[in-house]
Amino acid sequence: MGDGAGPATVAGASRQHEAARPPAPPEGLALLPRADPSHPVPWRTIVATITCVVVVLLGYLLLRQLGRVIAWLVVAAFVAVVLAPAVDVVQRRLRMRRAPATAVVFLLGLGLVGGMMYVFIRPIVDQVDTFVASLPELVDDAREGRGAIGRFIERYDLAEYVEDNEARVQASLSSAGTPALGVVRSLFNGIFALLTILVLAFLMLLRGPELCRGALGLISLRNRERVRLVAADAARAVSGYMFGNLLISLIAGVATYGFLRIVGVPYAEVIALFVAFCDLIPLIGATLGAIPTIGLSFLHSTPAGIAAIIFYIVYQQFENHVLQVTIMSRTVDVNPLAVLVSVLAGVELFGFLGALLAIPAAGIIQVIVRDLYDERVGRLKGEPTVGAAERPVSERSKERRRAASGWRPEVP
Incomplete structure (x- = not known):
């Protein structure tokens, strides 16, 4: 017998070698580089990682410091997007330059807002003047125990309480100037923020x-048209939603004013304006406006309060099933869950303004995601983004490219 190994011996050794070999990694991980413990991480990688972390941290701190300015920019951008169609119409119909058309739209908008504020503030100022004029008489009634104030003081023994706690009352009155200064400071800050916006x-x-053309110039020629169409789609969604929401709020205010005038509740214009402002808030605005209106109607009379409850139940159904469907049909259709999440996030971040801007922001995100998805897969949308006749970006881009190249469909 020779010294060479037989076929059985070679096969057994091969099987032992295969068994000793570590299992192959999954197919998806086969291309990943293996870590070699004998070679440490390069110092350049460490420095780059630390630099990225520091830059992100500094950016976060900078955003926190500039949070107010960023909020002003966001609100101003939404106002500009809402007013842009009106400026374009004035510029086209009246054949005006951009600057005069913008000034005309701004003056009309400021006049409208100023008129609403006058309607809201005028009754309050009148009541304050009436209270100041009757203050001496009210003080005499309180001293003599006459009138509603005098009876209230006698019922709860407030005069005895003031005499027993005279020092504490004087200290409270002397420190009342500090909150007043805070209110004045907040008022000036609000006026400054409004003017800045x-x-x-x-x-x-x-x-x-010019800014849009400059921004599009930074994008590659291949993607420029697609980005322009997506941006225009998002702008139409925001402006359409804003105008639709304003129109629904106006209808709510007018309906409330007519109802309050019929039942005889005082200060109908102030309450109606309050309801219109509350109706701007998504989801809960109409309810927030209805609750104090019903309470004031009950203070006027019990039948008026019951009528107010019936009125708001009927109007809520009309707004949800008729106005929302009719007016909002040409705006972006945002998922209800996205609406709720965006409103909660907007209120948490920016308060009342955040609630107003939450749904348009969610609409922009949904438009961008949907259009980018349709551009990638090249199919028609399951539901329109803006308007019933809208087609995806991919189809419109193909038609423009075919028209530019002179392509014509073949006729059999």
């Missing part, structure tokens, strides 16, 4: 086309 929105409207 208006100036920013005016400049965005004035230089908006």
Whole structure:
């Protein structure tokens, strides 16, 4: 017998070698590089990682410091997007330049807002003047125990309480100036923020086309048309939603005013304006406006309160099933869950303004995601983004490219 190994021996050794070999990694992980413990991580990678972490941290701190300015820019951008169609119409119909058309739209908008504020504030000022004029008489009634104030003081022994706690009352009155200063400071800050937002929105409207052309110029020629169409789609969604929401709020205010005038509840114009403002808030705005209105109607009379409950139940159904469907049919259809999440996030971040801007922001995100998805798969949308006759970006881009190249369909 020779010294060479037989076929059985070679096969057994091969099987032992295969068994000793580590299992192959999955197919998806086969291309990943294996870590070699004998070679440490390069110092350049460590420095780059630390630099990225530091830059992200500094960016976060910078955003926190500039949070108010960023909020102003966001609000101004939404105002500019809402007013842009009106500026375009004035510029086209009246054949005006961009600057005069923007000024005309802004003056009309400021006049409308100023008129609503006058309607809301005038009754309050009248009541304050009446209270100041009757203050001496009210003080005499309180001292003599006459009138509603005098009876209230006698019923709860407030005069005895004031005499027993005179030092504490004087200290409270002397420190009442501090909250007043805070209110005045907040008022001036609000006026400054409002003026800043208006100036920013005016400049965005004035230089908006130039800024858009400059931003599109930074994008590659291959993707420029697609980005322009997606941006225009999102802008139409925002402006359409804003105008639809304003129209529904106006209808709510007018309906409330007519009802309150019929039942005889005082200060109908103030309450109606309050309901219109509340109706701007998505989901819960109409309910927030209805609750105090029903309470004031009950203070006027019990039949008026019952009539107010019936009125708001009927109007709520009319708004949800008729107005929302009719007016909002040409705006972006946002998922209800996305609406709720966006409203909660907007209120948490920016308060009342966040609630107003939450749904348009969610609409922009949904439009961008949907159009980018349709561009990738090249199919028609399951539901329209803006309007019933809209087609996906991919189809419109194909038609434009075919028209530019002179392509014509073959006729059999």
